[in-house]
Amino acid sequence: MVRKAQVYDRFADVYDRSMRPLERWGLARLRALALSEAATALTEGGRLLEVGAGTGGNFAFYPEGVRAACVEPSYEMIVRAQGKPGRPAGSLLVRSFAEALPFADGAFDAxxxxxxxxxxxxxxxGLRELRRVVRAGGRVVLLEHVRPRGLLGYAFDxxxxxxxxxxxxHFNRxxxxEARRAGLEVLKVENYLRGIVQLIVCRVG
Ligand SMILES: C[S@@+](CC[C@H](N)C(=O)[O-])C[C@H]1O[C@@H](n2cnc3c(N)ncnc32)[C@H](O)[C@@H]1O
Known part of the structure:
Protein backbone atom coordinates (compact mmCIF):
# COMPACT_ATOMS: atom_id res chain seq x y z
CA MET A 1 0.00 0.00 0.00
CA VAL A 2 2.90 2.34 0.74
CA ARG A 3 4.01 2.00 -2.91
CA LYS A 4 0.60 3.30 -4.01
CA ALA A 5 0.95 6.45 -1.95
CA GLN A 6 4.35 7.01 -3.56
CA VAL A 7 2.88 6.66 -7.06
CA TYR A 8 0.53 9.56 -6.43
CA ASP A 9 3.24 11.54 -4.65
CA ARG A 10 4.96 11.61 -8.05
CA PHE A 11 1.83 12.74 -9.93
CA ALA A 12 0.66 15.35 -7.43
CA ASP A 13 2.34 18.30 -9.16
CA VAL A 14 0.79 17.61 -12.55
CA TYR A 15 -2.48 15.97 -11.46
CA ASP A 16 -4.88 18.92 -11.71
CA ARG A 17 -3.35 20.13 -14.99
CA SER A 18 -3.56 16.68 -16.58
CA MET A 19 -7.20 16.27 -15.50
CA ARG A 20 -8.34 19.63 -16.93
CA PRO A 21 -9.36 18.33 -20.40
CA LEU A 22 -11.34 15.51 -18.76
CA GLU A 23 -13.03 17.93 -16.37
CA ARG A 24 -14.15 20.03 -19.35
CA TRP A 25 -15.17 16.90 -21.26
CA GLY A 26 -17.73 16.00 -18.61
CA LEU A 27 -15.91 14.89 -15.46
CA ALA A 28 -16.78 18.08 -13.55
CA ARG A 29 -20.47 17.49 -14.29
CA LEU A 30 -20.19 13.87 -13.09
CA ARG A 31 -18.44 14.99 -9.90
CA ALA A 32 -21.38 17.34 -9.23
CA LEU A 33 -23.79 14.46 -9.85
CA ALA A 34 -21.93 12.11 -7.49
CA LEU A 35 -21.90 14.68 -4.70
CA SER A 36 -25.59 15.48 -5.18
CA GLU A 37 -26.38 11.73 -4.84
CA ALA A 38 -24.35 11.55 -1.61
CA ALA A 39 -26.08 14.71 -0.31
CA THR A 40 -29.47 12.98 -0.33
CA ALA A 41 -28.35 10.98 2.76
CA LEU A 42 -27.03 14.03 4.62
CA THR A 43 -29.22 15.36 7.35
CA GLU A 44 -28.73 18.83 8.87
CA GLY A 45 -25.03 19.17 9.82
CA GLY A 46 -24.45 15.83 8.08
CA ARG A 47 -21.15 13.95 8.01
CA LEU A 48 -19.57 13.08 4.70
CA LEU A 49 -16.57 10.82 4.08
CA GLU A 50 -14.52 11.07 0.91
CA VAL A 51 -11.90 8.40 0.27
CA GLY A 52 -9.01 8.96 -2.11
CA ALA A 53 -9.75 12.68 -2.07
CA GLY A 54 -6.59 13.40 -4.06
CA THR A 55 -5.98 17.13 -4.61
CA GLY A 56 -9.54 18.02 -3.59
CA GLY A 57 -11.13 17.98 -7.05
CA ASN A 58 -14.57 17.41 -5.48
CA PHE A 59 -14.42 20.20 -2.90
CA ALA A 60 -16.24 22.64 -5.19
CA PHE A 61 -19.23 20.27 -5.22
CA TYR A 62 -19.53 19.56 -1.49
CA PRO A 63 -22.91 20.55 -0.03
CA GLU A 64 -22.95 23.83 1.86
CA GLY A 65 -22.00 23.50 5.55
CA VAL A 66 -21.14 19.79 5.41
CA ARG A 67 -18.71 18.29 7.94
CA ALA A 68 -16.34 16.12 5.92
CA ALA A 69 -13.43 13.78 6.50
CA CYS A 70 -11.23 13.38 3.43
CA VAL A 71 -9.01 10.31 3.45
CA GLU A 72 -5.99 10.20 1.14
CA PRO A 73 -2.82 8.08 1.37
CA SER A 74 -0.49 10.33 -0.65
CA TYR A 75 1.20 13.06 1.38
CA GLU A 76 1.83 15.20 -1.71
CA MET A 77 -1.80 14.97 -2.85
CA ILE A 78 -2.91 16.01 0.67
CA VAL A 79 -0.66 19.06 0.55
CA ARG A 80 -2.39 20.19 -2.68
CA ALA A 81 -5.84 19.45 -1.23
CA GLN A 82 -5.01 21.48 1.86
CA GLY A 83 -4.26 24.57 -0.20
CA LYS A 84 -7.11 24.10 -2.65
CA PRO A 85 -9.15 27.28 -3.10
CA GLY A 86 -12.69 26.68 -1.90
CA ARG A 87 -11.77 23.85 0.46
CA PRO A 88 -14.83 23.57 2.74
CA ALA A 89 -14.28 25.05 6.20
CA GLY A 90 -15.50 21.95 8.01
CA SER A 91 -13.26 19.49 6.14
CA LEU A 92 -10.63 17.36 7.83
CA LEU A 93 -7.81 15.78 5.79
CA VAL A 94 -6.68 12.37 7.04
CA ARG A 95 -3.75 10.34 5.74
CA SER A 96 -5.02 6.79 5.48
CA PHE A 97 -6.20 4.02 3.13
CA ALA A 98 -9.72 2.94 2.17
CA GLU A 99 -8.92 -0.58 3.38
CA ALA A 100 -8.29 0.54 6.99
CA LEU A 101 -10.41 3.56 7.83
CA PRO A 102 -9.68 5.11 11.24
CA PHE A 103 -13.35 5.77 12.06
CA ALA A 104 -16.05 4.19 14.22
CA ASP A 105 -18.86 2.07 12.79
CA GLY A 106 -21.67 4.22 11.36
CA ALA A 107 -19.69 7.44 11.79
CA PHE A 108 -20.90 8.97 8.50
CA ASP A 109 -24.18 9.61 6.71
CA ALA A 110 -22.62 9.17 3.28
CA GLY A 126 -12.13 -0.92 0.88
CA LEU A 127 -15.82 -1.34 0.07
CA ARG A 128 -16.40 -3.38 3.23
CA GLU A 129 -14.83 -0.53 5.20
CA LEU A 130 -17.14 2.01 3.54
CA ARG A 131 -20.10 -0.18 4.45
CA ARG A 132 -18.87 -0.32 8.05
CA VAL A 133 -18.32 3.42 8.59
CA VAL A 134 -21.55 4.62 6.91
CA ARG A 135 -24.68 4.37 9.06
CA ALA A 136 -27.55 2.05 8.15
CA GLY A 137 -29.68 3.77 5.53
CA GLY A 138 -26.77 5.97 4.44
CA ARG A 139 -25.27 6.13 0.97
CA VAL A 140 -22.03 5.10 -0.69
CA VAL A 141 -21.54 6.79 -4.05
CA LEU A 142 -18.80 5.76 -6.45
CA LEU A 143 -17.79 7.41 -9.71
CA GLU A 144 -15.35 5.00 -11.31
CA HIS A 145 -13.84 4.02 -14.60
CA VAL A 146 -14.56 0.31 -15.08
CA ARG A 147 -14.20 -2.49 -17.62
CA PRO A 148 -16.64 -1.62 -20.45
CA ARG A 149 -18.70 -4.28 -22.21
CA GLY A 150 -17.95 -5.71 -25.65
CA LEU A 151 -14.71 -5.49 -27.59
CA LEU A 152 -13.61 -2.37 -25.73
CA GLY A 153 -13.43 -4.51 -22.59
CA TYR A 154 -10.64 -6.60 -24.15
CA ALA A 155 -8.78 -3.42 -25.08
CA PHE A 156 -9.04 -2.33 -21.46
CA ASP A 157 -7.71 -5.72 -20.30
CA HIS A 170 -6.69 -1.01 -13.20
CA PHE A 171 -8.78 -0.28 -16.28
CA ASN A 172 -10.79 -3.50 -16.10
CA ARG A 173 -12.47 -3.63 -12.73
CA GLU A 178 -17.49 -5.69 -5.99
CA ALA A 179 -19.87 -3.34 -4.15
CA ARG A 180 -22.60 -6.01 -4.18
CA ARG A 181 -20.15 -8.63 -2.94
CA ALA A 182 -19.14 -6.27 -0.11
CA GLY A 183 -22.77 -6.28 1.06
CA LEU A 184 -23.82 -2.89 -0.29
CA GLU A 185 -27.25 -2.59 -1.87
CA VAL A 186 -26.63 -1.17 -5.34
CA LEU A 187 -29.54 1.19 -6.03
CA LYS A 188 -28.46 2.25 -9.51
CA VAL A 189 -25.61 2.12 -11.99
CA GLU A 190 -25.47 4.83 -14.65
CA ASN A 191 -23.15 4.47 -17.63
CA TYR A 192 -21.22 7.40 -19.11
CA LEU A 193 -18.67 7.68 -21.90
CA ARG A 194 -19.63 4.38 -23.58
CA GLY A 195 -19.78 2.59 -20.25
CA ILE A 196 -16.17 3.40 -19.39
CA VAL A 197 -17.30 5.51 -16.45
CA GLN A 198 -20.04 4.46 -14.05
CA LEU A 199 -21.89 6.28 -11.34
CA ILE A 200 -22.70 3.60 -8.76
CA VAL A 201 -25.16 4.59 -6.03
CA CYS A 202 -25.39 2.22 -3.06
CA ARG A 203 -27.33 2.05 0.16
CA VAL A 204 -26.04 0.61 3.40
CA GLY A 205 -28.54 -1.93 4.76
C1 LIG B 1 -7.02 9.05 -9.92
S1 LIG B 1 -6.78 9.72 -8.32
C2 LIG B 1 -8.39 10.41 -7.99
C3 LIG B 1 -8.31 11.58 -7.02
C4 LIG B 1 -9.65 12.27 -6.75
N1 LIG B 1 -10.59 11.38 -6.12
C5 LIG B 1 -10.27 12.83 -8.02
O1 LIG B 1 -11.40 12.48 -8.34
O2 LIG B 1 -9.60 13.66 -8.66
C6 LIG B 1 -6.76 8.26 -7.31
C7 LIG B 1 -6.56 8.62 -5.83
O3 LIG B 1 -6.80 7.43 -5.06
C8 LIG B 1 -5.83 7.42 -4.03
N2 LIG B 1 -5.68 6.03 -3.55
C9 LIG B 1 -4.93 5.03 -4.07
N3 LIG B 1 -5.03 3.93 -3.32
C10 LIG B 1 -5.87 4.24 -2.30
C11 LIG B 1 -6.37 3.53 -1.18
N4 LIG B 1 -6.03 2.25 -0.96
N5 LIG B 1 -7.19 4.16 -0.32
C12 LIG B 1 -7.57 5.45 -0.55
N6 LIG B 1 -7.13 6.18 -1.59
C13 LIG B 1 -6.30 5.59 -2.45
C14 LIG B 1 -4.57 7.96 -4.69
O4 LIG B 1 -3.59 8.37 -3.76
C15 LIG B 1 -5.15 9.09 -5.53
O5 LIG B 1 -5.20 10.32 -4.85
Missing amino acids: AVATLVFCSVESPAD ALSLVTVPLMED HTAD
Missing part, protein backbone atom coordinates in the same frame (compact mmCIF):
# COMPACT_ATOMS: atom_id res chain seq x y z
CA ALA A 111 -19.35 8.32 1.58
CA VAL A 112 -18.08 9.22 -1.85
CA ALA A 113 -15.12 8.11 -3.96
CA THR A 114 -14.31 9.35 -7.45
CA LEU A 115 -11.76 7.56 -9.67
CA VAL A 116 -10.36 5.72 -6.66
CA PHE A 117 -11.37 2.04 -6.77
CA CYS A 118 -9.32 1.59 -9.94
CA SER A 119 -6.25 2.13 -7.72
CA VAL A 120 -7.23 0.65 -4.37
CA GLU A 121 -5.21 -2.49 -3.75
CA SER A 122 -8.13 -4.46 -2.30
CA PRO A 123 -11.49 -3.09 -3.52
CA ALA A 124 -13.24 -5.81 -1.45
CA ASP A 125 -11.65 -4.60 1.80
CA ALA A 158 -4.68 -5.08 -22.50
CA LEU A 159 -4.34 -1.48 -21.28
CA SER A 160 -4.25 -2.71 -17.70
CA LEU A 161 -1.18 -4.83 -18.49
CA VAL A 162 0.65 -1.52 -18.91
CA THR A 163 -1.11 0.79 -16.43
CA VAL A 164 -0.98 -1.54 -13.43
CA PRO A 165 2.81 -1.92 -13.31
CA LEU A 166 3.29 1.72 -14.32
CA MET A 167 0.85 3.50 -12.02
CA GLU A 168 -1.21 0.87 -10.15
CA ASP A 169 -4.27 1.81 -12.24
CA HIS A 174 -16.12 -4.60 -12.12
CA THR A 175 -16.67 -2.17 -9.28
CA ALA A 176 -20.49 -2.44 -9.06
CA ASP A 177 -20.15 -6.23 -8.66
Whole structure:
Protein backbone atom coordinates (compact mmCIF):
# COMPACT_ATOMS: atom_id res chain seq x y z
CA MET A 1 0.00 0.00 0.00
CA VAL A 2 2.90 2.34 0.74
CA ARG A 3 4.01 2.00 -2.91
CA LYS A 4 0.60 3.30 -4.01
CA ALA A 5 0.95 6.45 -1.95
CA GLN A 6 4.35 7.01 -3.56
CA VAL A 7 2.88 6.66 -7.06
CA TYR A 8 0.53 9.56 -6.43
CA ASP A 9 3.24 11.54 -4.65
CA ARG A 10 4.96 11.61 -8.05
CA PHE A 11 1.83 12.74 -9.93
CA ALA A 12 0.66 15.35 -7.43
CA ASP A 13 2.34 18.30 -9.16
CA VAL A 14 0.79 17.61 -12.55
CA TYR A 15 -2.48 15.97 -11.46
CA ASP A 16 -4.88 18.92 -11.71
CA ARG A 17 -3.35 20.13 -14.99
CA SER A 18 -3.56 16.68 -16.58
CA MET A 19 -7.20 16.27 -15.50
CA ARG A 20 -8.34 19.63 -16.93
CA PRO A 21 -9.36 18.33 -20.40
CA LEU A 22 -11.34 15.51 -18.76
CA GLU A 23 -13.03 17.93 -16.37
CA ARG A 24 -14.15 20.03 -19.35
CA TRP A 25 -15.17 16.90 -21.26
CA GLY A 26 -17.73 16.00 -18.61
CA LEU A 27 -15.91 14.89 -15.46
CA ALA A 28 -16.78 18.08 -13.55
CA ARG A 29 -20.47 17.49 -14.29
CA LEU A 30 -20.19 13.87 -13.09
CA ARG A 31 -18.44 14.99 -9.90
CA ALA A 32 -21.38 17.34 -9.23
CA LEU A 33 -23.79 14.46 -9.85
CA ALA A 34 -21.93 12.11 -7.49
CA LEU A 35 -21.90 14.68 -4.70
CA SER A 36 -25.59 15.48 -5.18
CA GLU A 37 -26.38 11.73 -4.84
CA ALA A 38 -24.35 11.55 -1.61
CA ALA A 39 -26.08 14.71 -0.31
CA THR A 40 -29.47 12.98 -0.33
CA ALA A 41 -28.35 10.98 2.76
CA LEU A 42 -27.03 14.03 4.62
CA THR A 43 -29.22 15.36 7.35
CA GLU A 44 -28.73 18.83 8.87
CA GLY A 45 -25.03 19.17 9.82
CA GLY A 46 -24.45 15.83 8.08
CA ARG A 47 -21.15 13.95 8.01
CA LEU A 48 -19.57 13.08 4.70
CA LEU A 49 -16.57 10.82 4.08
CA GLU A 50 -14.52 11.07 0.91
CA VAL A 51 -11.90 8.40 0.27
CA GLY A 52 -9.01 8.96 -2.11
CA ALA A 53 -9.75 12.68 -2.07
CA GLY A 54 -6.59 13.40 -4.06
CA THR A 55 -5.98 17.13 -4.61
CA GLY A 56 -9.54 18.02 -3.59
CA GLY A 57 -11.13 17.98 -7.05
CA ASN A 58 -14.57 17.41 -5.48
CA PHE A 59 -14.42 20.20 -2.90
CA ALA A 60 -16.24 22.64 -5.19
CA PHE A 61 -19.23 20.27 -5.22
CA TYR A 62 -19.53 19.56 -1.49
CA PRO A 63 -22.91 20.55 -0.03
CA GLU A 64 -22.95 23.83 1.86
CA GLY A 65 -22.00 23.50 5.55
CA VAL A 66 -21.14 19.79 5.41
CA ARG A 67 -18.71 18.29 7.94
CA ALA A 68 -16.34 16.12 5.92
CA ALA A 69 -13.43 13.78 6.50
CA CYS A 70 -11.23 13.38 3.43
CA VAL A 71 -9.01 10.31 3.45
CA GLU A 72 -5.99 10.20 1.14
CA PRO A 73 -2.82 8.08 1.37
CA SER A 74 -0.49 10.33 -0.65
CA TYR A 75 1.20 13.06 1.38
CA GLU A 76 1.83 15.20 -1.71
CA MET A 77 -1.80 14.97 -2.85
CA ILE A 78 -2.91 16.01 0.67
CA VAL A 79 -0.66 19.06 0.55
CA ARG A 80 -2.39 20.19 -2.68
CA ALA A 81 -5.84 19.45 -1.23
CA GLN A 82 -5.01 21.48 1.86
CA GLY A 83 -4.26 24.57 -0.20
CA LYS A 84 -7.11 24.10 -2.65
CA PRO A 85 -9.15 27.28 -3.10
CA GLY A 86 -12.69 26.68 -1.90
CA ARG A 87 -11.77 23.85 0.46
CA PRO A 88 -14.83 23.57 2.74
CA ALA A 89 -14.28 25.05 6.20
CA GLY A 90 -15.50 21.95 8.01
CA SER A 91 -13.26 19.49 6.14
CA LEU A 92 -10.63 17.36 7.83
CA LEU A 93 -7.81 15.78 5.79
CA VAL A 94 -6.68 12.37 7.04
CA ARG A 95 -3.75 10.34 5.74
CA SER A 96 -5.02 6.79 5.48
CA PHE A 97 -6.20 4.02 3.13
CA ALA A 98 -9.72 2.94 2.17
CA GLU A 99 -8.92 -0.58 3.38
CA ALA A 100 -8.29 0.54 6.99
CA LEU A 101 -10.41 3.56 7.83
CA PRO A 102 -9.68 5.11 11.24
CA PHE A 103 -13.35 5.77 12.06
CA ALA A 104 -16.05 4.19 14.22
CA ASP A 105 -18.86 2.07 12.79
CA GLY A 106 -21.67 4.22 11.36
CA ALA A 107 -19.69 7.44 11.79
CA PHE A 108 -20.90 8.97 8.50
CA ASP A 109 -24.18 9.61 6.71
CA ALA A 110 -22.62 9.17 3.28
CA ALA A 111 -19.35 8.32 1.58
CA VAL A 112 -18.08 9.22 -1.85
CA ALA A 113 -15.12 8.11 -3.96
CA THR A 114 -14.31 9.35 -7.45
CA LEU A 115 -11.76 7.56 -9.67
CA VAL A 116 -10.36 5.72 -6.66
CA PHE A 117 -11.37 2.04 -6.77
CA CYS A 118 -9.32 1.59 -9.94
CA SER A 119 -6.25 2.13 -7.72
CA VAL A 120 -7.23 0.65 -4.37
CA GLU A 121 -5.21 -2.49 -3.75
CA SER A 122 -8.13 -4.46 -2.30
CA PRO A 123 -11.49 -3.09 -3.52
CA ALA A 124 -13.24 -5.81 -1.45
CA ASP A 125 -11.65 -4.60 1.80
CA GLY A 126 -12.13 -0.92 0.88
CA LEU A 127 -15.82 -1.34 0.07
CA ARG A 128 -16.40 -3.38 3.23
CA GLU A 129 -14.83 -0.53 5.20
CA LEU A 130 -17.14 2.01 3.54
CA ARG A 131 -20.10 -0.18 4.45
CA ARG A 132 -18.87 -0.32 8.05
CA VAL A 133 -18.32 3.42 8.59
CA VAL A 134 -21.55 4.62 6.91
CA ARG A 135 -24.68 4.37 9.06
CA ALA A 136 -27.55 2.05 8.15
CA GLY A 137 -29.68 3.77 5.53
CA GLY A 138 -26.77 5.97 4.44
CA ARG A 139 -25.27 6.13 0.97
CA VAL A 140 -22.03 5.10 -0.69
CA VAL A 141 -21.54 6.79 -4.05
CA LEU A 142 -18.80 5.76 -6.45
CA LEU A 143 -17.79 7.41 -9.71
CA GLU A 144 -15.35 5.00 -11.31
CA HIS A 145 -13.84 4.02 -14.60
CA VAL A 146 -14.56 0.31 -15.08
CA ARG A 147 -14.20 -2.49 -17.62
CA PRO A 148 -16.64 -1.62 -20.45
CA ARG A 149 -18.70 -4.28 -22.21
CA GLY A 150 -17.95 -5.71 -25.65
CA LEU A 151 -14.71 -5.49 -27.59
CA LEU A 152 -13.61 -2.37 -25.73
CA GLY A 153 -13.43 -4.51 -22.59
CA TYR A 154 -10.64 -6.60 -24.15
CA ALA A 155 -8.78 -3.42 -25.08
CA PHE A 156 -9.04 -2.33 -21.46
CA ASP A 157 -7.71 -5.72 -20.30
CA ALA A 158 -4.68 -5.08 -22.50
CA LEU A 159 -4.34 -1.48 -21.28
CA SER A 160 -4.25 -2.71 -17.70
CA LEU A 161 -1.18 -4.83 -18.49
CA VAL A 162 0.65 -1.52 -18.91
CA THR A 163 -1.11 0.79 -16.43
CA VAL A 164 -0.98 -1.54 -13.43
CA PRO A 165 2.81 -1.92 -13.31
CA LEU A 166 3.29 1.72 -14.32
CA MET A 167 0.85 3.50 -12.02
CA GLU A 168 -1.21 0.87 -10.15
CA ASP A 169 -4.27 1.81 -12.24
CA HIS A 170 -6.69 -1.01 -13.20
CA PHE A 171 -8.78 -0.28 -16.28
CA ASN A 172 -10.79 -3.50 -16.10
CA ARG A 173 -12.47 -3.63 -12.73
CA HIS A 174 -16.12 -4.60 -12.12
CA THR A 175 -16.67 -2.17 -9.28
CA ALA A 176 -20.49 -2.44 -9.06
CA ASP A 177 -20.15 -6.23 -8.66
CA GLU A 178 -17.49 -5.69 -5.99
CA ALA A 179 -19.87 -3.34 -4.15
CA ARG A 180 -22.60 -6.01 -4.18
CA ARG A 181 -20.15 -8.63 -2.94
CA ALA A 182 -19.14 -6.27 -0.11
CA GLY A 183 -22.77 -6.28 1.06
CA LEU A 184 -23.82 -2.89 -0.29
CA GLU A 185 -27.25 -2.59 -1.87
CA VAL A 186 -26.63 -1.17 -5.34
CA LEU A 187 -29.54 1.19 -6.03
CA LYS A 188 -28.46 2.25 -9.51
CA VAL A 189 -25.61 2.12 -11.99
CA GLU A 190 -25.47 4.83 -14.65
CA ASN A 191 -23.15 4.47 -17.63
CA TYR A 192 -21.22 7.40 -19.11
CA LEU A 193 -18.67 7.68 -21.90
CA ARG A 194 -19.63 4.38 -23.58
CA GLY A 195 -19.78 2.59 -20.25
CA ILE A 196 -16.17 3.40 -19.39
CA VAL A 197 -17.30 5.51 -16.45
CA GLN A 198 -20.04 4.46 -14.05
CA LEU A 199 -21.89 6.28 -11.34
CA ILE A 200 -22.70 3.60 -8.76
CA VAL A 201 -25.16 4.59 -6.03
CA CYS A 202 -25.39 2.22 -3.06
CA ARG A 203 -27.33 2.05 0.16
CA VAL A 204 -26.04 0.61 3.40
CA GLY A 205 -28.54 -1.93 4.76
C1 LIG B 1 -7.02 9.05 -9.92
S1 LIG B 1 -6.78 9.72 -8.32
C2 LIG B 1 -8.39 10.41 -7.99
C3 LIG B 1 -8.31 11.58 -7.02
C4 LIG B 1 -9.65 12.27 -6.75
N1 LIG B 1 -10.59 11.38 -6.12
C5 LIG B 1 -10.27 12.83 -8.02
O1 LIG B 1 -11.40 12.48 -8.34
O2 LIG B 1 -9.60 13.66 -8.66
C6 LIG B 1 -6.76 8.26 -7.31
C7 LIG B 1 -6.56 8.62 -5.83
O3 LIG B 1 -6.80 7.43 -5.06
C8 LIG B 1 -5.83 7.42 -4.03
N2 LIG B 1 -5.68 6.03 -3.55
C9 LIG B 1 -4.93 5.03 -4.07
N3 LIG B 1 -5.03 3.93 -3.32
C10 LIG B 1 -5.87 4.24 -2.30
C11 LIG B 1 -6.37 3.53 -1.18
N4 LIG B 1 -6.03 2.25 -0.96
N5 LIG B 1 -7.19 4.16 -0.32
C12 LIG B 1 -7.57 5.45 -0.55
N6 LIG B 1 -7.13 6.18 -1.59
C13 LIG B 1 -6.30 5.59 -2.45
C14 LIG B 1 -4.57 7.96 -4.69
O4 LIG B 1 -3.59 8.37 -3.76
C15 LIG B 1 -5.15 9.09 -5.53
O5 LIG B 1 -5.20 10.32 -4.85
